[in-house]
Amino acid sequence: MLKINNLHVSVADKPILKGLTLEVPAGEVHAVMGPNGAGKSTLGYSLSGRPGYEVTDGSASWNGQDLLGLDPAERAAAGVFLSFQYPMEIPGVPAMTFIRTALNAQKRARGEEEVSAPAFLKQVKAASQALKMDFDMLKRPLNVGFSGGEKKRMEILQMALLEPSLLILDETDSGLDIDALRIVSEGVNALRRADRSMLVITHYQRLLDYIKPDKVHVLAAGRIVASGGPELALELEAEGYDKFLPTAA
Amino acid sequence: MSAAPQIDLTNAETFPSRRTEAWKYSDMKRWLREAPEPSGTALVGAPGPFYDLGGEAIVFANGRPVGVTDFIASGVQTLRLRFISDAVGTGHTAAARIVARPGARLLLLETHEGKGSAYVAHNKVEIDVARDAEVTRIVLIEEPEDAISVTNAEVRLEAGGRYRQTVVTTGAKLQRIETQLSHGAEGADARLDGLYLLKGSRHTDLTTVVDHRAADGTTSQLTKGVVHDTARGVFQGKIIVERGADGTDARMAHNALIASERGEIDAKPELIIYADDVQCAHGNTVGTLDESALFYIQQRGIPADEARALLVQAFLFEVIDRIEDEAAKEVVRAWLTARL
Numbered sequence: 001m002l003k004i005n006n007l008h009v010s011v012a013d014k015p016i017l018k019g020l021t022l023e024v025p026a027g028e029v030h031a032v033m034g035p036n037g038a039g040k041s042t043l044g045y046s047l048s049g050r051p052g053y054e055v056t057d058g059s060a061s062w063n064g065q066d067l068l069g070l071d072p073a074e075r076a077a078a079g080v081f082l083s084f085q086y087p088m089e090i091p092g093v094p095a096m097t098f099i100r101t102a103l104n105a106q107k108r109a110r111g112e113e114e115v116s117a118p119a120f121l122k123q124v125k126a127a128s129q130a131l132k133m134d135f136d137m138l139k140r141p142l143n144v145g146f147s148g149g150e151k152k153r154m155e156i157l158q159m160a161l162l163e164p165s166l167l168i169l170d171e172t173d174s175g176l177d178i179d180a181l182r183i184v185s186e187g188v189n190a191l192r193r194a195d196r197s198m199l200v201i202t203h204y205q206r207l208l209d210y211i212k213p214d215k216v217h218v219l220a221a222g223r224i225v226a227s228g229g230p231e232l233a234l235e236l237e238a239e240g241y242d243k244f245l246p247t248a249a
Numbered sequence: 250m251s252a253a254p255q256i257d258l259t260n261a262e263t264f265p266s267r268r269t270e271a272w273k274y275s276d277m278k279r280w281l282r283e284a285p286e287p288s289g290t291a292l293v294g295a296p297g298p299f300y301d302l303g304g305e306a307i308v309f310a311n312g313r314p315v316g317v318t319d320f321i322a323s324g325v326q327t328l329r330l331r332f333i334s335d336a337v338g339t340g341h342t343a344a345a346r347i348v349a350r351p352g353a354r355l356l357l358l359e360t361h362e363g364k365g366s367a368y369v370a371h372n373k374v375e376i377d378v379a380r381d382a383e384v385t386r387i388v389l390i391e392e393p394e395d396a397i398s399v400t401n402a403e404v405r406l407e408a409g410g411r412y413r414q415t416v417v418t419t420g421a422k423l424q425r426i427e428t429q430l431s432h433g434a435e436g437a438d439a440r441l442d443g444l445y446l447l448k449g450s451r452h453t454d455l456t457t458v459v460d461h462r463a464a465d466g467t468t469s470q471l472t473k474g475v476v477h478d479t480a481r482g483v484f485q486g487k488i489i490v491e492r493g494a495d496g497t498d499a500r501m502a503h504n505a506l507i508a509s510e511r512g513e514i515d516a517k518p519e520l521i522i523y524a525d526d527v528q529c530a531h532g533n534t535v536g537t538l539d540e541s542a543l544f545y546i547q548q549r550g551i552p553a554d555e556a557r558a559l560l561v562q563a564f565l566f567e568v569i570d571r572i573e574d575e576a577a578k579e580v581v582r583a584w585l586t587a588r589l
Contacts, residue, residue: 050544076550088545092563098549101559106550141563158549 001025002166002197007058009039009046016042018222019058024215026063029198031208033233034219035241040201041085043219044170047199048082049075062166076102077109081164085171087151090142095154096124098142099161106162127160131187148175149184156187167191167198173207185210205237220244256399258340258371259284272425274483274515275454280397280423285340285369288312297331298389298584299358302576304328312341312370319346322355322382330359332372334396340369347375349382349410356385356574361400363392363421370398378410380434387577389584390418390426394449399425408434408463415442415572417581419588420451420480427456432466432494443472444568446561446588447480447512454483461489461524465496473568474505475561476512486531487519494524501531506564508538508557558589 002024009017016039024030034040045053047060049072060067067075090098104114115123128135131153143151152172159167169188173181188198188211200211208216208230216232217224218241225244226232256277257263265271266278288311304327308315311334320328332343349355361372370392378384384404392398398421406412416426430439443455459468474482484503505514518531538560546556565585572578 048548050548051540071553072544072547073550073552073556076548082548084545084548088539088542090542090546090560090563092566093559098546098559101555102546102549102551105552105555109550109552162549 002060002062002199004047004060005058007046007060008056009042010054010056011042011052015056016222017046020219020223022217022224024197024199026197027194028214029192029200029211031200031202031213031216031233032219033202033205033216033236035245036203038219039222040203040219041170044082044168044199044201047075047168048072048080073105074109076164077106079165081159081162081167083155083159083167083169083172085174087143087155089144089146091144093142094139095142096138099124099158102158103162123161127157130160130190131157132183133157149177149180152176152180152184153187156184159191160187165196167196169198169200171202172200173202173204181207181210205233208233218244256371258342258369259287271456271485274481274485275423275425275452277397277399277423277425281369285338288336288339288341288368291333291335293333294335294364297329297360297362299329299360299577299580302327302329302356302358302580304356304358306331307345309333309343309345311336312343314343318344321348321350322353323350325354327356327358330357330374332359332361332370333364334362334368334370334392334398335364336368337365338367340371342371342373344373345375347384348377349379349384351379351381353379353382355383356577357387358577359386359388361388361390361392361398363396363398365396366393367395368397370396372398372400374400374402376402376404376412378404378406378412378437380407381409382407383411383413385413385574385577386415387572387581388414388416388418388426389581390416390424392419392421392424394422394451396421397423399427401427402429404428404430406430406432406434406437406439406466408436410437412437412439413573414440415444415568415581416455417444417569417585418453420445420447420453423452425454425456429458429460431460432463432468435463435465437463437466439466439468440571441468441470442568442571443474443484444565444585445474445482446565446585447474447482448477449480450478451480452483454485456483456485457487459488459499460491461494461497461499462491464494466494467497468499468501470501471568471571472503473565474514475508475565476505476514477508479509479511481513481515483515485517487521488529488531490522490524490527490529492523495526497524497527497529499527499529502533504534506536506538506561508561562586562589
């Protein structure tokens, strides 16, 4: 279970999250929706430990383990995966090499045995087929020259291979056409599991037509201001965020 | 055209200082006020990094030749040229001369193997590439952090001659690797690449002077470097296209990363063109490690140090990837990976 309690986060001394409290039980998919500037990306970065996102108060734990005291790589080894809104291009490092290096680093950190090159190759082939990815793309430098859709697919492929237990999807639908959205969503849905939680961060309801959440939370001005079932997303789609903004209060 | 005054280790007056324009960033006199005592003999010891690639060898131990100092290549040959320094606080000079006969293909694998400390080494290499011959010179330099070394290579290309050079170094206290290349006859082709990875307070200075004296010559240069801590990397690249050297195509690039607060890069690219109908370009960039990329890599579970090494390696490997000889390329890759 993901437990976030009274989380305060500042970026360059400017408070962004102001007492955010949220729980995501194992096996559930929760959506966090909110207007621009509400702190949605900050939430993802804070949970994954990005430098510059300073936690000034509150706590966050995953399966009972405090996350905030760990460095980004340790959090990844503890199961946290942040799917970036704009995945980085890493020139000179073939995608497949990158993923295997990451997987083995995580396994080392957990005291598990590393995966051999042939065994990994088999896994990659199966996972890329499932996502309808051209296998040759995996030999190219990670994300370099990839389209928006290809980059998102590469994120999902990494999730499938790294097998994180907490998935944070930051605006996964941005930059995707409808076909790419369907493929990416199917990839995410295939990863649903009883011991895996997902936090789907999105501005638009559209993504939630494909990835059905168990719960929807509204993030506005740095806090969760409303929570409900999937119908809350439809309500936001129809009525907008106005009633949750401080000026409307 | 010489950027180097004739350095004579026995005469301190010949040591260049920053008052000489070409030595502005590598003040030899500052670190070496007096001529060092001459080095004694040294043992060759362990085989060098290119041992497994076989071929002939020229070996200098503290400047003293162990066997021949000259080599004439014909047909397809491999030569290992080893400069071994195992001196403490003393100085030595070595000089080798290499000729590739018409049509020859020589793989020249040069290593500077510094084992002593605080020594001063001066190495000179002359390379003549005859008509339609090809020389690939790969230089791996590993020296102690308190050593001073100056290496000067003079390369002359005849018509249709091809020359490929890759210098890879981790620096020293003061280190200058200088290459002077002249396109003496038409249609010669040169690639002059460099790579430096400097830690601590190390210094290296990769200086090249390319003189296009004949028509239709091509030169391609790529130098990349990374400095950590308080290290300092210097790149000076001068390309001269003389009157009559029409049809010259010369391109020079230097890209460096500063991976610390106090690292320093000095770059001085120069194009001097007296001919018509030439294509010349140079580019120079100095940047820092991409923090966003660094976080992305760490987020996938790769610890910070490893993530940095991965980015540095990816950045530098572009130079090594230009080496055409696969076996030598593998040795250089492994050598560099072990020093990231």
